[in-house]
Amino acid sequence: SQELEQSPQSLIVQEGKNLTINCTSSKTLYGLYWYKQKYGEGLIFLMMLQKGGEEKSHEKITAKLDEKKQQSSLHITASQPSHAGIYLCGAGPDAGGTSYGKLTFGQGTILTVHP
């Protein structure tokens, strides 16, 4: 089964600083999802990456998938307190399409942004 390892497990930064969260897979990724979770709330979809070398941005958040499709990074530029929460990466269906849509998640990265 696919396993995802996120690092760091927690991160505390000062407002305005840049930061990066990594997600490493034990297998080739065919769909990599980034979600954000605020305490007491559901998961908010951020971005989905599929192709090797793909990069997507939304506001101050950029996600990349490496060429080998086994590692993804999430970069936040000029962090704000509103960026605080738990960031989760999830791996999507495998190449054979037999996982029926289920996502396998990393353990999450807790981000704290101090004003």
Place this chain on the structure above:
Amino acid sequence: DTAVSQTPKYLVTQMGNDKSIKCEQNLGHDTMYWYKQDSKKFLKIMFSYNNKELIINETVPNRFSPKSPDKAHLNLHINSLELGDSAVYFCASSLTSGGPDTQYFGPGTRLTVL
């Protein structure tokens, strides 16, 4: 408009009781899921239904029984609740189950078993 909704948001109950959590999506999606998030925030798939049919059952105790009366609803019934069932349960939906479709999550139901 809420895309994926769950009720109740909080559920506190005694060991041994039976409880249900309801989920509804208004996105017109074919596939719905139940995930469990434990105290360490680890999120794991439990069940998946595609157009009212069970397609994933991830070795969940048979005290947990999902039911999908139609493709917009997926409910989770739990019998004989145990302390270890305390967690946050998330419902999600996606357009289909066959490709890398984005899953949209509900707000979660925090279950506490005393």
